Amino acid sequence: MATEQNTEKAPASRLVLLVALLLLVVDASAAFGRVFQGFRPQLRLAMAAGIAVVLASALERRHVLLALLVSAVGLAMAIGLLIFPSTLKYGLPLAATARAAARAWSMIGDTARTEVAPARPLAPLFLAGLTAVWAASFSAHALAARARSPFLALLPLAALVGFPSILLKGGARPLYVVGFLLGALALLFGDSLRRVGQWGPVTMWQGKGRFSLGTAATTRGARRIGLLCLGVAVLIPGALPGYGRAGLVDVHSNGQRLRVSIDPIVDIRPQLLRHDSISLFVVTSNEPTYWRFASLDIYNGRQWRSDNLEASGGLELEAGPIGSVPALDPNLPNTRVLNQHYQFQGLSGDWMPAAFDPVEIQGPGAKLRYDPRTSMLVDPEGIQPGLSYDVVSRVVVPPFDQLDAVRSLAGAETGQYVKLPPIPPEISALAHRIADPEPTPYRKILAIQDYLRRFTYKENVAPGHDVDHLVYFLTKLKAGYCEQFAGAMAVMLRTLGIPARVAVGFTTGQPGPAPHTYQVTTQNAHVWVEALFPKYGWLPFEPTPTRRNPAALGIDFPVALSPSGQNGGSASQQACSHPLPGGRIVGDPLSPTCTRGGRKGQRTQQVAHPNTGEGSKVDLPALHPGHQWSWRFLLFAGGALLVALILAAIPIGKAGRRRVALARAKAPRDRVLAAYEIMADHAAGLGFGRVAAETLWEFRIRLKDRVRDLDGDFDRLTGLTGRAAYSDRDIAREQADQALAISRRTVRVLRRAAPGGRRVLAWFWLERPGRRLG
Incomplete structure (x- = not known):
């Protein structure tokens, strides 16, 4: 009890x-x-x-x-x-x-x-x-x-x-x-x-009308x-010795300098999100470019990966010439030579960055592995701070007319680079809708790239590379980070039969104090796309907004650009578009100069007609995001709606419970008890409820002392209730009806006696009624 x-x-x-x-x-x-x-x-x-x-x-x-x-x-x-x-x-x-x-x-x-x-x-x-x-x-x-x-x-x-x-x-x-x-x-x-x-x-x-934590004596x-x-x-x-100091055992770094290992499959974005960017290496090069260290050429429907990240079975050497597959003509025109020297700081792992396409390496004195198919350099012993090496790379930048003259990208080496798992039809349909109006593979690639660059670069989105997320990214979200842009573009190109893969590495970094030096940090981790042209090899393309590869601007952005300021950082890059052979205007669709000549909210682009080859202007609707409600408004509106629903549900639920109690009370005795309990429930909400172990008669005396308007009817209700609960005498149906009527009149009297605020509060009072009678 x-x-x-x-x-x-x-x-x-x-x-x-x-x-x-x-x-x-x-x-x-x-x-x-x-x-x-x-x-x-x-x-x-x-x-x-x-x-x-x-x-x-x-x-x-x-x-x-x-x-x-x-x-x-x-x-x-x-x-x-x-x-x-x-x-x-x-x-x-x-x-x-x-x-x-x-x-x-x-x-x-x-x-x-x-x-x-x-x-x-x-x-x-x-x-x-x-x-x-x-x-x-x-x-x-x-x-x-x-x-x-x-x-x-x-x-x-x-x-x-x-x-x-x-x-x-x-x-x-x-x-x-x-x-x-x-x-x-x-x-x-x-x-x-x-x-x-x-x-x-x-x-x-006890006996207090308000809550108190007691006197000073009772709670001292x-x-x-x-x-x-x-x-x-x-x-x-x-005050204890050693508080706030380093632990006796450093389980995080073992007292060594903080280093970062970047997994090319899953670990790109964490480096972009670091608040304390870590210096990875310094590169000295006669020209800035992307510093590539891995390529992913297999898409399994969940993520891009490679089946030979360790470059096992590849060429082993300490120094000397190297070459990629497919092999290119060494006398190919429109090439530039990049001489690079790398000095490592905080980068760990096995993969060694190099500008694509590396043709010669002077290693650090240890055996290295090189995979010609992926053009990946691997140090089996792992990269250590202070390690340095030199790489010579050849950058192929064919002019627009030569790339546009290529009518097919099919070749003996391209079959494995167009393979895809089952892909939702929305991706293929979108790729064809964007690229089919273009007459050549190169223009199709640029069309896909331009479409994606109209999206929003946003790191504050959920990660994901599976096919379902690609559909959501391409059709609804239209915002993401470099992994998602590159993965989406490579998949779309493969649906068109264009050989493509994903490249992983770093943007150029920040210019250092010495001439032609660039400081690369974790903030420069990046992913882009490479497409295979049989004669020219793998060419880079950049679908990520605000990113550009300075050494490849003639390919992915075939425009005349000043090299100044193109350091591959995240800042927005401005460019203007120039007409090229064939009547196409190619440029960064995010540039303000690319929006002139069209209606507001549209981008006018001159494209070549697939049949006549003549240029014609087409209005491409801008991708405006849907109306975005402020999170404060949504939070306030949702909270207000939730409160309103709760406030409406409480009185409705209480009224329904009382009606159900009366409906279940079939016998006169049960109806009397139900009538009294309903009255007691109302009294509790109005501040007049029964207290524990209080008898009916004690409750009647206390209530009449507080509410002067209660008359003999309340006495009759109390008597009928006591008789129904504790007596064997029968109760007539008329007496039960009388008890219900008195109960309702008593509730009205109690409402008049209660303060106005309490009457309102009674509708929402959740105090359970007193102990059941009988």
Whole structure:
């Protein structure tokens, strides 16, 4: 009996527990949000955690399965509002939200492998974080309020606080620790109040009309112990020897200089996202270009890869001439020679960068491997800081008319470079729609490249290279980073029968203090496309907006450009378009000069007619993104809609429950009891409810003392209720109808006696009615 009356005899203990849990989950969620960049993810996670606890508290006295179901619905709403607001329909997360969430969930692993903490709040990662915070908040409430295990309730929240410290190196965060400890003390205090309440009313609240934490005398000891524990926990660690210094065992770098190994398959974007860019190498070259170290020529529907990244079976040498396959005529005109010297700093791994196409190498004195098919240089011993070597490369830049004169790219070496797994028809249809109007393979390549360069370069998108993501990238998102642009272009070219592969390396880097030197860092990691022309070999093309290869501008952008400022960085590059033989104007479609001559929002481009060869102007509609709502507006609108739905559901649910109770009461005795319980439910919402262990007669006396307008009808209702609950005497149907009528009149009297604000609050009061009678 004492256990059943626990929360009734110490009613404020529930409030203390709720406030303590709110403080804990908000603090833990904000601390956990440090794994994301910016303050907004912390705010969103803290808000979601608070809502999760409020929902769990509102359903604390209901069955745990019902609470779990409602919490799952709340999580779905939070996912829709905070992560996928564009998928909501009428403000509700329906099938589109479920599909988006399922797709993001399947990409959590890949995204985690390609992000660096603090990570951007991409949908897959934020979905995982939001789910973890919501689950931890619900679990903490269940352990504290249902299982009555406050120490266990601290464990999931402590995990949220501690997790960022494993990933980040930002030092101590005392404010989060203080907030967590204050919440923990408040949680233990509230649980203690509830346990004391098992033995009777808590004196600090008995007879009080308002909530109070007690007098100085009653809580002096608790406050002193709490402050002492808090001070010890916060101050003592800082006074211990070695606090804030490096660990005795450095498990991260073993005391060595920080180095980076770039996996050409999956590890490009993490380097772009590093806040502290790492110097990889310095290259001295008579001309800036892309420094290539790998090529990926196999697409399996999930990612681009190579079957020989180790260059096994290739040529082994320390120095001397090398050559690629297919072999090119050494007397081919329109070639330039690049002499490069590499000095390594923070780059590790096996792959050695070199401008394409390397023809001679002077190695570091160790055996190297060279794969002629992929033109990859590999050091089996691994690259070490201070290693240096020299490479001579030949850059082939055929003029426009020679490339445009090539009518077919088929050859003995091209078959393996057009292979594709089953591809969604949307990709092939889009590629043909873009390229089919062009008469030559070269123009088709440029058309695909120009189309992609009208997209938006954006690193803050979900990673992905599988065929489904390609469809989404090409038809809806139209924004991404270099891996996605290059992978999409290579797939589209292969659907057209054009041999293509993906090249991995670095942009030119920043000019160094010495002439013709370039400092390459992790920010210069890059991916582009190479297409195979039988006579000229592999030629580079650049589909990524804001990126250009200075040494290949005559190929992918056949325009007259000044070499100044073309360092391959991420800054926007300006260019103008010039008419070329055949009547085509080729240039960077992002350049402002490429938008003249057309209607607003369109790009006018002169293309050659496939039959006549005559130039004609075609208006290409600009790719305007759909209307983007502000996240603040969406968050506010979603929150307002959620609050409105909850506010509307509470009175409707209460009215429906009362009607169901009356409908189920068939016998006169049951109707009397139902009428009284409905009246008592209304009285509780208006602030006149029964207290624990209070008899009907005691309730009648107390209520009549507070509400002077109650007359003898209420006495008759009380008598009929006592008779129905505790007497064997029969009750006539007329008496049951009379009890129902009196119950309704009593409710009206109580409403008139209650303050105006309380009358409004009564519609939304969730206090469960008193113990059932009979």
